[in-house]
Amino acid sequence: MSLYFEECRPGIAIDLGSHAFTAEEIKAFARLYDPQPFHIDETAAEASLFGGLIASGWHTAAIWMKLMVAHETRTVRESLARGERPAKLGPSPGFRDMRWIEPVRPGDTIAFRSEILRTEDWKGRADWGLMVMLNEGRNQHSRLVFSFEGRVLVERRRGPA
Numbered sequence: 001m002s003l004y005f006e007e008c009r010p011g012i013a014i015d016l017g018s019h020a021f022t023a024e025e026i027k028a029f030a031r032l033y034d035p036q037p038f039h040i041d042e043t044a045a046e047a048s049l050f051g052g053l054i055a056s057g058w059h060t061a062a063i064w065m066k067l068m069v070a071h072e073t074r075t076v077r078e079s080l081a082r083g084e085r086p087a088k089l090g091p092s093p094g095f096r097d098m099r100w101i102e103p104v105r106p107g108d109t110i111a112f113r114s115e116i117l118r119t120e121d122w123k124g125r126a127d128w129g130l131m132v133m134l135n136e137g138r139n140q141h142s143r144l145v146f147s148f149e150g151r152v153l154v155e156r157r158r159g160p161a
Contacts, residue, residue, distance in 0.1 A: 002075040002086035005119060005129035005156040013115035016067040021055050023106035029059040054103035060137060060146045061098070064112050068135075090128055090153030098148035102139070110137040110145060117149070128153045 003012070023042070030039030034056035037044035045053040072089070079086035104110060113136050120130040131154045137146035 002072065002079050003154070004087040005131070005154045006158075007087075008116050008119050008129075008131045008154060010116050010118055013113060014071060016064070016071050016112040016114060018109050018111040019063045019067065020109040021059075021104055021106060023053055026053060026055045026059065026104075026106060029062070030056050034058055050103055052105060054105055055108075057100040057146070060100065060104050060110065061148075063110070064135060064137060064146070067112050068114065087157075088155040090155070092150065092152045093130070094151060096149040096151070100146055102143055102145040104137075104139070104145055108145075109140045111139075112137045114150070119154075122153060125153070127156050129156055130154070 027040050030036065036056075038048040038050050038054055039045070039056050042053050045051075076086045114133045115136075117132045117134050120132065122128045122130050131152055133150045133152070135148050135150050136144060139145050
């Protein structure tokens with residue numbers, strides 16, 4: 001978001017974009033990273049509890065990350081073009097409650113979104129704060145298929161008061 005910690009407010013949300021999943025892409029990702037039959041073999045997938053080919057949950061998560069990085073890259077570039085210095089993002093101290101609620105199937109288009117839930121002071125680092133975000137993916141029917149709580153350190157304009 002390129003916001004400084006002090007500017008991060010609960011409820012601020014960004015639409016990251018969407019991605020259309022194809023059978024070929026699902027199988028290619030799974031062959032490399034998650035080679036389970038219901039991700040790579042359509043016949044085996046039909047006989048599985050999913051009743052057809054589905055994307056790996058890690059594929060869905062990787063697409064979220066790809067879109068988040070693209071969004072951040074654009075936002076930083078735009079800030080610099082206006083002569084502003086965007087806030088730096090630090091490392092993530094992890095995520096919580098990652099869920100794959102519904103399978104992502106070939107032909108599904110997933111729209112991804114992130115919303116600030118809260119901010120927290122980061123002990124021992126006066127120049128950084130913690131931003132906690134709800135990250136979601138919804139399919140073309142507006143059904144939630146993916147979510148997790150992300151956490152990232154965000155630069156402050158100044159140390160805490």
